[in-house]
Amino acid sequence: KMFGNVDTRFQKHQSMDKRIPAAVVLICCFTCIVFFTSASSKSHFELEEAVKFNLPSESSLAAKAVLDQAHSAAGTARxxxxxxxxxxxxxxxxxxxxxxxxxxxxxxxxxxAKSKATAFDAQTKARAELAAAREAYARRVRHLEAAKRAMDEADGAAKEALGQEDRERGLEAAASAERER
Structure with a gap:
């Protein structure tokens, strides 16, 4: 948020920087208009004074030329x-x-940024699920190994019991064969 505020302030300053030159041009043009309008009024006043006092025509022409220049400058300023x-x-x-x-x-x-955070959360959740699945698989493997060991032990015990039974039968058969002799 802090960087966002700084960025916003920077944008405001940038937009103000772009407005300042236009405002300066506007103020300069307004000043020129006021100046040339006042010069035009002054020249017009001088021309009226010249007509009033019947000054020579050269001064009237010069005053009129100045007045025309002032009007032209005012038009240019506008x-x-x-x-x-x-x-x-x-x-x-x-x-x-x-x-x-x-x-x-x-x-x-x-x-x-939001989608990145969502993806990170999904990745974290997937990692947790994978770890749980690995743990369940490891437990299942341990149970299978224990069951195999128990089965091997039971098989060994059964074989041993069968072997013992076969030996006992063999001994009984030998004993009964000896008795018959």
């Missing part, structure tokens, strides 16, 4: 302001798209 507004909107749109992409990547990383 165009620049429009362009910077469009650039700001495009930058905002791009920042929103990048934010959406980053959120999708973060969600994918969270899903991958």
């Amino acid at each position: 165009e620049n302001l429009d362009l910077s507004s469009q650039a700001l909107a495009a930058a905002r749109h791009k920042a929103n798209r990048l934010t959406a992409v980053l959120e999708r990547e973060k969600a994918a990383q969270l899903m991958a």
Whole structure:
């Protein structure tokens, strides 16, 4: 979570970094418009004063030229302001798209982490089941070995009993054969 918060703060700073130049351009354009508008008003005022006092026509023409330049500069500043507004909107749109992409990547990383944790849990459970199966198999093998030993002992005892019985019959047969003689 700590790294996630740092990442979010970093993203906020990145998006602010992208907005700052557009805001600076916007402020500069607004300042230019105000400056040229005030210059235009001042030139217009000077032109009115020149007409009022019937100044020579050269000064009137110069004042009119200055006024035209001021109007032209104000128009250029307005165009620049429009362009910077469009650039700001495009930058905002791009920042929103990048934010959406980053959120999708973060969600994918969270899903991958969850699936990795689930896989780890399943692997741990499978290992425990395998260990239990091995233990059960080892117990079964021990029981089978014990049963085989018991069977071998019983078989040996039966053979020994049969051998003893055969010997006793043989002895009885020999004894009865001797008696008959």
